[in-house]
Amino acid sequence: MVSLQNMLTPAQRQSFTISITAFLASLLLLALVSILVLIVVRGGAYFWPSPIYEAEFYNPATASSKTVYAQMRVRTEESGSRVWQVSYSDASHPFGTKTLVEDHHLNDRALATEAAQIDLQDGTTVFARPNHLVTAGGTRPPLSDYEENKQQVMALTERIEEIRETYLSGIHEQLAELDIRDVEQDAPARLRLNAEFAKWQGQTRELEQQRNAYQLDVTFADGSHLQVPLADIERVNRVNQQSWWQKIQMVTSGIWTFLSESPKQANTSGGVFPALFGTVLMVFLMTIIVTPFGVLAAVYLSEYAPDNAFTAAIRVSVSNMAGVPSIVYGVFGLGFFVYTLGGNLDDLFFADRLPAPTMGTPGLFWAALTMAILTLPVVIVATEEGLRRVPDGLKAGSYALGATKAETVLYTILPIASPGIMTGVILAIARAAGEVAPLMLVGAVKFAPNLPLDGEFPYLHLDRQFMHLGVLIYDGAFHSQTDAKGASMMFAACLLLLVVVFVLNILAVLLRTRLRKRYLL
Amino acid sequence: MLKLFEHETLDVSNLSDAETALEVQDLNLWFGNKHVLQDISMRIPKHRITAFIGQSGCGKSTLVSAFNRLNDLYPGCRYQGSIYLDGRDINHKKENVSRLRTQVGMVFQRPNPFPMSIYDNVSYGLRLQGVRGRRQLDDAVESALKDAALWDEVKDRLFESAQILSGGQQQRLVIARALALKPDVLLLDEPTSALDPLTTLFIEELMAGLKKRCTIVIVTHNMQQAARVSDYTAFLHQGRLIEYTDSDTLFTMPEKKQTEDYITGRYG
Numbered sequence A: 001m002v003s004l005q006n007m008l009t010p011a012q013r014q015s016f017t018i019s020i021t022a023f024l025a026s027l028l029l030l031a032l033v034s035i036l037v038l039i040v041v042r043g044g045a046y047f048w049p050s051p052i053y054e055a056e057f058y059n060p061a062t063a064s065s066k067t068v069y070a071q072m073r074v075r076t077e078e079s080g081s082r083v084w085q086v087s088y089s090d091a092s093h094p095f096g097t098k099t100l101v102e103d104h105h106l107n108d109r110a111l112a113t114e115a116a117q118i119d120l121q122d123g124t125t126v127f128a129r130p131n132h133l134v135t136a137g138g139t140r141p142p143l144s145d146y147e148e149n150k151q152q153v154m155a156l157t158e159r160i161e162e163i164r165e166t167y168l169s170g171i172h173e174q175l176a177e178l179d180i181r182d183v184e185q186d187a188p189a190r191l192r193l194n195a196e197f198a199k200w201q202g203q204t205r206e207l208e209q210q211r212n213a214y215q216l217d218v219t220f221a222d223g224s225h226l227q228v229p230l231a232d233i234e235r236v237n238r239v240n241q242q243s244w245w246q247k248i249q250m251v252t253s254g255i256w257t258f259l260s261e262s263p264k265q266a267n268t269s270g271g272v273f274p275a276l277f278g279t280v281l282m283v284f285l286m287t288i289i290v291t292p293f294g295v296l297a298a299v300y301l302s303e304y305a306p307d308n309a310f311t312a313a314i315r316v317s318v319s320n321m322a323g324v325p326s327i328v329y330g331v332f333g334l335g336f337f338v339y340t341l342g343g344n345l346d347d348l349f350f351a352d353r354l355p356a357p358t359m360g361t362p363g364l365f366w367a368a369l370t371m372a373i374l375t376l377p378v379v380i381v382a383t384e385e386g387l388r389r390v391p392d393g394l395k396a397g398s399y400a401l402g403a404t405k406a407e408t409v410l411y412t413i414l415p416i417a418s419p420g421i422m423t424g425v426i427l428a429i430a431r432a433a434g435e436v437a438p439l440m441l442v443g444a445v446k447f448a449p450n451l452p453l454d455g456e457f458p459y460l461h462l463d464r465q466f467m468h469l470g471v472l473i474y475d476g477a478f479h480s481q482t483d484a485k486g487a488s489m490m491f492a493a494c495l496l497l498l499v500v501v502f503v504l505n506i507l508a509v510l511l512r513t514r515l516r517k518r519y520l521l
Numbered sequence B: 001m002l003k004l005f006e007h008e009t010l011d012v013s014n015l016s017d018a019e020t021a022l023e024v025q026d027l028n029l030w031f032g033n034k035h036v037l038q039d040i041s042m043r044i045p046k047h048r049i050t051a052f053i054g055q056s057g058c059g060k061s062t063l064v065s066a067f068n069r070l071n072d073l074y075p076g077c078r079y080q081g082s083i084y085l086d087g088r089d090i091n092h093k094k095e096n097v098s099r100l101r102t103q104v105g106m107v108f109q110r111p112n113p114f115p116m117s118i119y120d121n122v123s124y125g126l127r128l129q130g131v132r133g134r135r136q137l138d139d140a141v142e143s144a145l146k147d148a149a150l151w152d153e154v155k156d157r158l159f160e161s162a163q164i165l166s167g168g169q170q171q172r173l174v175i176a177r178a179l180a181l182k183p184d185v186l187l188l189d190e191p192t193s194a195l196d197p198l199t200t201l202f203i204e205e206l207m208a209g210l211k212k213r214c215t216i217v218i219v220t221h222n223m224q225q226a227a228r229v230s231d232y233t234a235f236l237h238q239g240r241l242i243e244y245t246d247s248d249t250l251f252t253m254p255e256k257k258q259t260e261d262y263i264t265g266r267y268g
């Protein structure tokens, strides 16, 4: 057989090898760059205001046409036909809806300069033309008074909240206490509290009525009117009239909302703060758990364990554990940590609350523990690698100064191996931040009402379920395809997850560089 | 200069207990099945420099490592016989090995400063002993560095990494690190074989000055060095002590044929 080697001169062989490796490397780079570009473009589009059109389209289901204000994106199907993704509002769907329109059903499309995208507090959006404001006295101030009126509404809201917090909730608690003590319904204390409650409730109702009188009058494209209470409005964006500067401001505030608020409308609008927080907190806890365990295990294996077949077998199985599919760890976490360990803890310490489980249910701690088990092999392998690099001469130097084995490990071996340990931690963080499947079994949820960290004792609630960016993305990917906005929120969440992993990694790499400089050999 | 330290020549085959720093009795040592040291008995005189010479692989390093029980680090190592220091047998199983190693310091062939500051290197042993006082450590570091003739070169950069020092400076740092513990015996295992000739000379001079502080045992490949620096020389061959006497006699009129062959360069 004539082999390639015989056909080429050594120099040719070398350049052949170089071109193949260079080709593969650039292919890899290309794949990486295109993923990044896709995510940055689609994620960024979520924040960039898209123009509002006045569009007329034919709906074959009702065999009629309608004219709406809408944001539209065109998409080319595999068959080659063009389809519009249309988000619009009209009299029958005042708070926004989405639909797909075939290109040939779209009769007319023109920029609607007067129309605005009105974001409401509940995460829905109204596309309509603002006309004027309405106030309690029935006056109709012009749109330019919007800010001023909004301030008054906000002042009223504050007052209502204040009454709720200072009076109503206190009275409510006292009443609940009376209930627990089985106080009679017509006891004087109860009657007095009831009267008090009614008084303050009446006052808030009055304030609410006053507040709801402030409204914004808008018109849809078909000419019908709608009055939206100012209290419900988050902001009014007349996208088509905005300057670049205003758009950038809108993007900035959009990004801030995205980072700092909770999701709304089933994770299709609002922000992702709880998920961001949950992800970072989980990774943080995981790191705290896995680092000492991984380092101790590696130190034992490489410094203390006898050099025999059994140790070799352990070492091989540790490396193999890194290859176990993550969902298997999820099932393990659920079966062992949540049900067995958690269930037994409940029997021991929280028996009074049974059958409602306290620890025997998925939660943050079990999730962090499961991820710690999942990343343990990575940390062990990297740490062992770091320990192997410590020169024997230094160990001997330490022993020769009277150090015991433990002292040598602590003062000489571990510091020198610390960059290796950091490499393990970096790999563990990267892996843990990106995992989704096992987390969904042991504590991450689509929506959690409370953050795992708050002002209530014991502040860090390890038993609570938490939100996670990966789960949010997974969830977003299953929203209907017509949901263009929701899909790009998913991309924005992807972008954020990448940034989180990047930042965590960069921090760890910086730390490692410092350690390397310090313990340079 | 060297004349200052000249002294009467002792008969090492007949040392009194008061003149003895280390006494080795019938030492046998195996690595696995390999009999590395065979029936070694000798007395090493106090405050003198004793050199061990012999072909590489003859057991010199193993023998000096027996003096601070560093061979214990190797799992396959077994030994029999006694080594007396201060009247106690350091091979006894109740010997406190950590304390022994503070009494018997050791310097290796390759300079092995820890990747820490110069100060931390020198104070490593003392801190292990539980010395925490800043003043106490400062003083000990200064005097150890002075004893190792390194103080003037590093006094302005005590807190910089020891890695930036030259090879000769690193070796003196390692000597200072051992001296900081005020050892009775200092073992030097080919301390200059990784250094250039000028630095070697410098370290040799240093040794001559150090022998009033402690007993020095030096392993060397280099016969000129042994003749230059040592008061007594022991020749080892294949794990046996062939000849041990004062250096002048050994290098001028060796008694044994093997010794003569070795020092005249007929093998090794």
Ligand SMILES: Nc1ncnc2c1ncn2[C@@H]1O[C@H](COP(=O)(O)OP(=O)(O)O)[C@@H](O)[C@H]1O
Pocket (backbone or CB within 6 Å): B031, B036, B054, B055, B056, B057, B058, B059, B060, B061, B062, B063, B074, B076
């Ligand atoms: N840790 C060890 N394990 C097994 N054999 C060893 C070990 N250290 C030394 N030896 C063997 O013991 C003999 C003496 O070694 P060594 O004392 O280092 O010789 P020298 O220092 O005279 O060159 C050599 O044959 C060497 O192979």
Ligand SMILES: [Mg+2]
Pocket (backbone or CB within 6 Å): B060, B061, B062, B189
């Ligand atoms: Mg040697």
